[in-house]
Amino acid sequence: MALTLTCPVCGKRNGYEFRYGGEDKGPRPAEEGMTPSAWCDYVHMNKCTAGVQKEWWFHRDGCGAWFTTYRDTVANLEVDAPEVTE
Amino acid sequence: MAEIRRESPVDFGVRSLETEVRSDWPVALAYDAEGDGPWVVDLSHKTRWDLQDGQVGELTPAGQSVPATPGMSVLADGILINRMNRTQTSIYHLGSDAPDLPDHPGFTDVTEATIFLALFGPHALHIAEKLSNLDLGDPNKEAPFLLQGPFCHVPCQIVTLEKDAEDGTNGAGGFVLTCSRGYAQSMVHAILDAGAEFGLRPAGEQRFAQWLAALSS
Numbered sequence: 001m002a003l004t005l006t007c008p009v010c011g012k013r014n015g016y017e018f019r020y021g022g023e024d025k026g027p028r029p030a031e032e033g034m035t036p037s038a039w040c041d042y043v044h045m046n047k048c049t050a051g052v053q054k055e056w057w058f059h060r061d062g063c064g065a066w067f068t069t070y071r072d073t074v075a076n077l078e079v080d081a082p083e084v085t086e
Numbered sequence: 087m088a089e090i091r092r093e094s095p096v097d098f099g100v101r102s103l104e105t106e107v108r109s110d111w112p113v114a115l116a117y118d119a120e121g122d123g124p125w126v127v128d129l130s131h132k133t134r135w136d137l138q139d140g141q142v143g144e145l146t147p148a149g150q151s152v153p154a155t156p157g158m159s160v161l162a163d164g165i166l167i168n169r170m171n172r173t174q175t176s177i178y179h180l181g182s183d184a185p186d187l188p189d190h191p192g193f194t195d196v197t198e199a200t201i202f203l204a205l206f207g208p209h210a211l212h213i214a215e216k217l218s219n220l221d222l223g224d225p226n227k228e229a230p231f232l233l234q235g236p237f238c239h240v241p242c243q244i245v246t247l248e249k250d251a252e253d254g255t256n257g258a259g260g261f262v263l264t265c266s267r268g269y270a271q272s273m274v275h276a277i278l279d280a281g282a283e284f285g286l287r288p289a290g291e292q293r294f295a296q297w298l299a300a301l302s303s
Contacts (some may be wrong), residue, residue, distance in 0.1 A: 009156040010234060011169055014189060014219065017235060061241040062234040063171045 003076050008065055009063040018019050021056030023047060052082050095270035096201055099286035100280070101141020110222040116290035123207025124260075125289035126277055130202045133184030134264065139192040141249050143169075146178050147193070147283055148185060159230040164298070166262075168245055170233040176232075176243055176261065178202070180298055189285055191291045204294050205277065206248070209284040213263065215287035216280040223249045229259070238276040240269045260297065 003015030023046050024060050029038060047053065052072050059065050090110045102111040104116035110133035139145060143152050153160050153169040160167050164181025176196075187195050205213065212223045222244065233244045248259035265273060278286060 011233060058233075061236055064174065064234075065156075065171045 003071075005057055005069060005078050007059045007062060007065060013059070013062060017059060017061040018061040019058040021058050021066065023049075024049055026052040039049060052079055054081075056076070061069050065069050088257060092131070092198065094201070094266050095129055096274055097125070097202065097271065098128070100288060102290060104290065112291045114288075115292050117288050119287065120289045121285055121287045122283055124205065124213060124281060124286050125207050125211045125293055126274075126281065126286060127204040127206075127234040127289050127291065127294040128202075129180075129262065129291070129294065130148055130197075130200075130270075132197070132202055133179040133195065134197050134202060135179075135187065136196045137175045137177060137189075137192050142172055142173055142175050142192070145175075145190070145192075147175070147188065150178075152203055157227075157232050157254075158231045161230050161247065161301070162301070165243060166230065167248075168243065170234065171234065176264075178264075180262075184290055190215065193264055199204075199267055200264045201267055201273065201302045202262065202264050203261045203273070203277070204260065204297075205281075205286075206294075206297050208258045208269075209281075210258065211246075213250070213277070213281045213284055213286060217276060218244075220244065222246045223259065230287070237263060237265070238269075240265045240273060244303045283288065 004012050005015055005018050006012045025042060029042055050073060052070050054068055054070055056066060056068055070079050070081050091113045100117060103118045104115040106113050108131065113131050136152065137147055143154055145152055150162055150167050152166055152167055154173050156169050156171050158169050158175060165176040166180055170176055170178045179205050187193050211223050220233045220235050230245050230247050237244060239288050242263045242265040244261055244263045246261045250259050
């Protein structure tokens with residue numbers, strides 16, 4: 001089964017229409033007190049989750065929107081957002 | 087002063103019956119034996135603008151409002167405005183003349199960067215089904231509406247102007263599409279090949295103008 005992704009503008013589309021934008025690492029860290037090491041970690045280090053992770057995608061061949069979605073990296077399928085567990 | 091001559095990259099492989107030069111573009115007005123449809127028309131000479139702005143929904147290009155929702159289009163006074171995403175809109179001047187490009191820095195004239203084709207008449211949407219996974223006759227949408235995605239595997243903007251003919255004939259509507267200029271030859275070859283079984287013929291601008299007038303009335 002090929003990957004399909006749900007663009008917020010165009011709806012469900014073939015995964016080949018999209019460009020991967022990397023893991024969603026949350027907001028950019030504050031400049032104040034930033035060390036080169038912390039910035040390097042933010043930019044270059046990834047969790048490489050084997051399971052569900054939140055990712056950025058770009059609808060390259062479509063509307064040009066950037067959006068986040070959840071993907072099961074083991075099955076390579078888009079999934080619903082996981083339930084938050086405290 | 088150098089003479090300017092603009093050339094559409096679209097070549098149907100047949101000579102037009104009647105041509106005129108308009109704003110330095112040679113425009114094919116009619117072709118021999120256009121038949122009863124479906125038809126494909128080269129509209130690459132029609133002015134097309136791209137508009138980008140963080141508040142694009144509040145702008146009024148050429149005096150028209152921009153649709154609020156991405157994927158929506160509005161056709162009025164020969165101007166087709168398509169909301170592409172949160173910040174971007176495409177504007178096609180389907181009528182005869184376009185005004186000068188507005189001073190707003192968000193406008194870009196993309197007429198010479200892209201090709202512009204119209205495919206309409208009996209079985210037009212059936213031809214499209216052979217070339218794209220996109221649903222140009224989406225029952226959940228009201229024409230005109232914008233689709234952005236692959237057509238012949240080429241990223242395109244496609245606007246369905248009519249889903250069905252006035253007599254209710256399914257698949258007898260029509261659409262316009264734009265894509266990068268470099269794909270013109272391959273795109274036309276694929277469309278003519280896919281439409282051969284339905285009798286697809288090249289037609290001139292006059293045929294498109296008749297269809298547009300019928301849509302607007």
